[in-house]
Structures are given as structure tokens and as C-alpha cells.
Amino acid sequence: MPRTDIDWASLGFGFSDVNCHIRAVWKDGKWGPLEFVKDPYITMHIGASCLHYGQECFEGIKAFRQKSGRVVIFRPGENARRMYRTAVRCVMPPVPEEMFIEALDRIVAANEEFVPPYGTGGSLYLRPLLIGTGPQIGVAPAKEYTFLVMVMPVGAYYKGGLKPVRAVILDDWDRAAPHGMGDVKVGGNYAASLFAHEKAKHDGWPVELYLDAKEHKYVEEFSTSNFLGITKDGKYVTPDSCSVLPSVTNLSLREAAEDLGMTVERRPIPYEEIRDFVAVAALGTAVVITPVWEITRGSDVIRISAADEVHPTLLKLYQTVQGIQYGEIPDTRGWCHEVKI
Ligand SMILES: Cc1ncc(COP(=O)(O)O)c(C=O)c1O
Known part of the structure; x- marks a missing residue:
């Protein structure tokens, strides 16, 4: 008890x-x-x-x-x-x-x-x-x-409903190089992101988004979470990159999205494509889904939604995974491992 x-x-x-x-x-x-x-x-x-x-x-x-x-x-x-x-x-x-x-x-x-x-x-x-x-x-x-x-x-991350955040891209710092350690979970990756993270926080952005270290052309991931974009025609799009951590939450949400009849795409996402998404979110164990309503890169500010708006697709995906975690929705894929107490 x-x-x-x-x-x-x-x-x-x-x-x-x-x-x-x-x-x-x-x-x-x-x-x-x-x-x-x-x-x-x-x-x-x-x-x-x-x-x-x-x-x-x-x-x-x-x-x-x-x-x-x-x-x-x-x-x-x-x-x-x-x-x-x-x-x-x-x-x-x-x-x-x-x-x-x-x-x-x-x-x-x-x-x-x-x-x-x-x-x-x-x-x-x-x-x-x-x-x-x-x-x-x-x-x-x-x-x-x-x-x-x-x-x-x-505790619960969201005491009320999902709360969208603003993100920033700081081009002066990279998190992980191609064929480096970005796809595995080592402490050094977090040491590499701390400086930019503290700077972002100090300047008013709770999360930072990284672009690929080679060209700064493609979206990679946030410092502690994967990237999800929802297209106008309702597709689930997430980067395919060798320097992104394969997130268990992202995997689960992709499977949930497929179960909900959505098309899932894993592919390179050019920075410019962010403008076309109707919703963007950060995905990870700590929070499952954090909607992102605005992304700033230097003088370029991409407004994805209103500051308090949560796209219904994000809400549905969040409720599905949380519902399975708390045993409110049938666990048809066998995600929950019971602990014998
Ligand atoms: C860099 C990074 N990406 C993505 C994630 C999300 O992974 P998961 O869903 O397995 O928690 C995390 C958190 O573990 C992370 O630190």
C-alpha cells in the first residue's frame, strides 16, 4: 500500500x-x-x-x-x-x-x-x-x-491539462555528431547539452531543439526528448537520424498512432518544414508529450499554435499512452510488465 x-x-x-x-x-x-x-x-x-x-x-x-x-x-x-x-x-x-x-x-x-x-x-x-x-x-x-x-x-508533470512550451534552437552548440554517441544514453551527451540548456533557460526557453550537427539543416531532437511533428493531413512525422536517441515513448506513440489509423513517417525533417506542421511536441518518459507552441532560431520565430492550444491529435495520443500506463485502456500490445508484490 x-x-x-x-x-x-x-x-x-x-x-x-x-x-x-x-x-x-x-x-x-x-x-x-x-x-x-x-x-x-x-x-x-x-x-x-x-x-x-x-x-x-x-x-x-x-x-x-x-x-x-x-x-x-x-x-x-x-x-x-x-x-x-x-x-x-x-x-x-x-x-x-x-x-x-x-x-x-x-x-x-x-x-x-x-x-x-x-x-x-x-x-x-x-x-x-x-x-x-x-x-x-x-x-x-x-x-x-x-x-x-x-x-x-x-509527481504528475501536468497538474492541470497539457501545457505547451516554447523552444529555442541555439546554432552555436551541438549535442551529438553523426556516428558519435547520440543514439545511446551516456552521461556525456547530457554534459554536452548542459551549457546550451542553461543558456536557453536563462533567456526564457524551457527546452532547446538541436539540428543535425553536420549541416544544421535537419531537425534532430530536444535535449531530453524526441521531436514529433503533425502534418496538415494528419501524419505523425519524426526524424530518422543516427544521432538521435531511440525513445521508448516515441516508439509507443508511433504504435499508438498506427492503432488509431494515423500514417507514421520516420524521415529527415528539414528545419523549414517546421512551419508546415499543425502541431509539434517533445516526447519522453518524464512527460510523455510536451506540446511546443513556438520555436525561435535567431530572428526567425515559428509560431505553431496559440500559447495555450493543444492540438486534438496530441491530446488523443497522450491520453492513449497514459491510459494504458494507468490501466484505464486495454493494453493490447503487452506494454505493461506486472510486478509481483
Ligand atoms: C536525448 C533524449 N532523447 C529522447 C529521450 C526520450 O526517451 P524515452 O522516451 O525512452 O524516455 C530522452 C529521455 O530519456 C533523452 O534523454
Whole structure:
């Protein structure tokens, strides 16, 4: 049962203390057992490869308490496979999918009282992390790694309805190069975007949109979310690029869009095409869909909609995915993984 001493309505998106996290160590060529750890601190060698050479990757996943009372994790296999690909790219030992899912199941069950009650719009945010913890001073992969999953309850992002935001393109900074690391979830990508992100925020834009690093001609993605455009004839259009993170939310929304009879296109989107979209949105686990009503690039301001307008297609897609997450709509594609409590 959810804790009664937490003010679920005022929860934001941040760290909070829970019962424990779960950890395993890889050394001598194999993974050790998963173990619960109460202490939220970690001790490692000062020469650890995650500190010096960025051998680090993570995931972001949510668990929901559904209408029926069941606790489910949304599409954990997708995140397991993305973290596997990321680990391979960074020459880290991948966490096998079964071990990844077992870690999620056990840590959610151990912190069940922190899964927000149904109806509050909250969820339990799960943050798997894989880091090189062995000392490595010459540039090379470490010989020891730690995998852990920490969890925290987070509140509803939208307390009322969907709230559109303004975005900015800052041509002086790129996030990820073609054939670089943009398609995997490493901490370095976020370090690369922080300066532009802080600048955008300081100047009044909550999110920044990146164009392709080679030509600055095509739309890539926002700093922590994928790009969606809806065309005048109702198509779902999202960039196809080797430097964009394959988002689980975008995948789910594409599948939901197809189920709703929409045409889905994954293809290069020239910057100029943004003017033709009737709706634009940022897509990611944290919020599912954030409508974007205006995009600024230098003196060029593209107004997509009124500041408070949410296109009915965005609303329908949002309600569909959220409805499945909270068990209000039948989960015909088997997206929800039940945790045995
Ligand atoms: C760069 C980037 N793109 C897209 C996403 C959205 O991915 P997902 O839907 O898997 O959360 C995220 C968030 O994880 C992200 O950090």
C-alpha cells in the first residue's frame, strides 16, 4: 500500500529517500549477485573509469500503480535492450535483459510503498545506472563495473491539462555528431547539452531543439526528448537520424498512432518544414508529450499554435499512452510488465 505520510500531490521530479537501491558488481569477467543497499552513497577508486573516461550510461523508466491496484513497469524490455546497446558502444559489460528486469522487479517490490496511489498522476521513477568502477589510468575499458537501479516517487508533470512550451534552437552548440554517441544514453551527451540548456533557460526557453550537427539543416531532437511533428493531413512525422536517441515513448506513440489509423513517417525533417506542421511536441518518459507552441532560431520565430492550444491529435495520443500506463485502456500490445508484490 502507498505510504500515508507522503504528500503525493506536491511531489515534483527529484531525488527522495526510499528503502534501498539494488546493485551488482562485474569483476573477473562475470556479474555478481544483485543485492539491496540502503546507503545511497557509493565508494569507488579515485581512478575509476567512469570518473576519468566517462564509462557511464543510464536509463529512465516508470512504474505505475494502475486502476486495478496492480503495479506495472512500462516496457522495461525496451530499456534493457537500449542499455545493452549503450554498454556495448562504451565497451562495458552489458547487463543481460533477464538480470535487468529482475533488478527492476525486485527494487520496485522492495519500494512498493513509494509507488504513488492511482489517481494522483504520479509514478515511481526507475534509474538504472552502469558505471566503470575499476581504476584505469591509461585510456582503456575498466576491469570492474557496477550496475545499480535507484528509484524515487515522482509527481504528475501536468497538474492541470497539457501545457505547451516554447523552444529555442541555439546554432552555436551541438549535442551529438553523426556516428558519435547520440543514439545511446551516456552521461556525456547530457554534459554536452548542459551549457546550451542553461543558456536557453536563462533567456526564457524551457527546452532547446538541436539540428543535425553536420549541416544544421535537419531537425534532430530536444535535449531530453524526441521531436514529433503533425502534418496538415494528419501524419505523425519524426526524424530518422543516427544521432538521435531511440525513445521508448516515441516508439509507443508511433504504435499508438498506427492503432488509431494515423500514417507514421520516420524521415529527415528539414528545419523549414517546421512551419508546415499543425502541431509539434517533445516526447519522453518524464512527460510523455510536451506540446511546443513556438520555436525561435535567431530572428526567425515559428509560431505553431496559440500559447495555450493543444492540438486534438496530441491530446488523443497522450491520453492513449497514459491510459494504458494507468490501466484505464486495454493494453493490447503487452506494454505493461506486472510486478509481483
Ligand atoms: C536525448 C533524449 N532523447 C529522447 C529521450 C526520450 O526517451 P524515452 O522516451 O525512452 O524516455 C530522452 C529521455 O530519456 C533523452 O534523454
